[in-house]
Amino acid sequence: MTDRPNAHDALLAATNELTYEHGIVGTGVDAIAARAGVTKRTLYQHFGSKDRLVAEALRDRNRRALLVLETNARRRAEESGEPAILALFDVIENALRTRTTAGCAFINAALEINRPGHPVREAALAHLHAREGLVHQLLTETGVDDAALSAQLALLVDGAYAMGGSRRDPTAARHAKAAAAVLIARREAS
Numbered sequence: 001m002t003d004r005p006n007a008h009d010a011l012l013a014a015t016n017e018l019t020y021e022h023g024i025v026g027t028g029v030d031a032i033a034a035r036a037g038v039t040k041r042t043l044y045q046h047f048g049s050k051d052r053l054v055a056e057a058l059r060d061r062n063r064r065a066l067l068v069l070e071t072n073a074r075r076r077a078e079e080s081g082e083p084a085i086l087a088l089f090d091v092i093e094n095a096l097r098t099r100t101t102a103g104c105a106f107i108n109a110a111l112e113i114n115r116p117g118h119p120v121r122e123a124a125l126a127h128l129h130a131r132e133g134l135v136h137q138l139l140t141e142t143g144v145d146d147a148a149l150s151a152q153l154a155l156l157v158d159g160a161y162a163m164g165g166s167r168r169d170p171t172a173a174r175h176a177k178a179a180a181a182v183l184i185a186r187r188e189a190s
């Protein structure tokens with residue numbers, strides 16, 4: 001094993017993969033270092049602790065996940081002619097269908113590390129708040145600026161990930177989309 005120049009990125013990638021597959025507690029630093037092809041010493045030199053490594057891996061995943069969600073929702077909306085806020089649920093369904101999934105890495109992390117102020121929990125919650133912001137942005141683009149409805153739609157997004165992942169059932173996103181469409185139609189009619 002070497003201290004490769006890209007050890008930092010390799011450690012983030014390995015941590016994201018392993019903690020998603022096996023959970024945070026179930027993933028040891030030995031496994032992360034081995035997957036990244038570095039020594040444990042290198043892991044600690046770059047991050048100082050497993051908690052800091054996992055938190056940084058979640059922050060790294062956050063940047064990519066939000067971009068993928070938004071880009072794919074907008075692309076799907078262009079193809080289907082429906083609002084991006086509804087197309088977002090198709091993106092979630094596709095994600096739940098096309099890979100071995102355990103649902104949302106961020107919801108999983110926040111539930112697994114449930115100690116207020118813990119860096120892993122804070123990183124996970126930051127993503128969930130940012131995703132709520134994306135939901136609000138996509139809703140407002142339909143001409144509806146309603147914080148309560150936005151919160152309800154964000155709950156449906158989280159529910160689609162949680163139920164779809166826990167049951168290994170991508171149709172949870174389709175059901176959440178149907179509920180979202182009803183809520184949006186009611187709001188637009190009022």
